[in-house]
Amino acid sequence: MGFFSRLSNFLHMQANAALDKAEDPGQVMDYSYTRQLEQLQQLRRAITDVATNKKRLELQQSQSLTKVNTLNEQACQALKAQREDLAYMALQKKETILEHVNSYEQQVAQLQAQEENLISMERQLSARIEAFRTQKEMVKAQYSAAQAQVKINETLTSLSHETSEMGLAMQRAQDKVLTMQAHANAMETLIEQGTLSEQGLPGTSDPLDRELQHIAAQQNIEAQLQALKQQLHAGNSWEQKQIEGPAT
Numbered sequence: 001m002g003f004f005s006r007l008s009n010f011l012h013m014q015a016n017a018a019l020d021k022a023e024d025p026g027q028v029m030d031y032s033y034t035r036q037l038e039q040l041q042q043l044r045r046a047i048t049d050v051a052t053n054k055k056r057l058e059l060q061q062s063q064s065l066t067k068v069n070t071l072n073e074q075a076c077q078a079l080k081a082q083r084e085d086l087a088y089m090a091l092q093k094k095e096t097i098l099e100h101v102n103s104y105e106q107q108v109a110q111l112q113a114q115e116e117n118l119i120s121m122e123r124q125l126s127a128r129i130e131a132f133r134t135q136k137e138m139v140k141a142q143y144s145a146a147q148a149q150v151k152i153n154e155t156l157t158s159l160s161h162e163t164s165e166m167g168l169a170m171q172r173a174q175d176k177v178l179t180m181q182a183h184a185n186a187m188e189t190l191i192e193q194g195t196l197s198e199q200g201l202p203g204t205s206d207p208l209d210r211e212l213q214h215i216a217a218q219q220n221i222e223a224q225l226q227a228l229k230q231q232l233h234a235g236n237s238w239e240q241k242q243i244e245g246p247a248t
Contacts, residue, residue, distance in 0.1 A: 029139060032132075036129045040126060074086075
């Protein structure tokens with residue numbers, strides 16, 4: 001098999017797969033049911049046409065028979081009037097009309113047989129369409145139920161997959177929390193032990209350094225306080241001298 005033949009077969013299979021996937025059995029059966037109803041309507045119109053033609057021929061046949069009776073009476077009247085020639089013409093015309101009557105009778109019989117045949121076909125087709133309609137509705141219900149089950153299964157599968165992923169994410173989050181808690185506990189222990197200050201971390205020192213820094217800060221504050229007191233005392237003495245004036 002050549003390359004183009006294999007490619008053609010592949011494309012044909014792909015097209016069939018796509019059509020099968022996109023095809024809705026319910027829509028296909030509804031379309032088939034509609035087509036059958038159209039055929040039934042066409043058959044019923046054909047029955048109506050045949051019946052109409054039969055009635056028309058029967059009416060023409062009845063009118064011809066009426067003319068035959070009229071010609072018979074005319075022939076009798078002509079003989080009574082000693083007009084044999086007229087009676088002969090009436091009977092001759094009567095025979096011609098009778099030929100038409102026989103032709104009408106044959107045609108009516110043919111149309112009658114055709115009408116009966118079409119009526120039988122219409123009954124069979126109606127029964128077949130009704131059976132198809134029942135089967136169609138059952139298949140559509142089964143397809144809808146199967147389609148709903150597929151969607152439910154797909155939803156459950158998606159939920160199961162999402163639940164599994166959520167479980168993994170939750171486990172990772174819990175592991176991360178435990179790791180951070182362990183890290184925080186370890187740092188607290190190192191701070192209490194003074195290990196972090198030995199590693200040169202800013203803002204930390206051992207208890208002795210902290211105590212000496214506290215004493216130095218207090219001494220600095222005391223010195224600043226004494227200096228302020230002296231400034232205030234000196235200022236008050238100068239103001240007093242200004243008020244009292246120079247000594248005499």
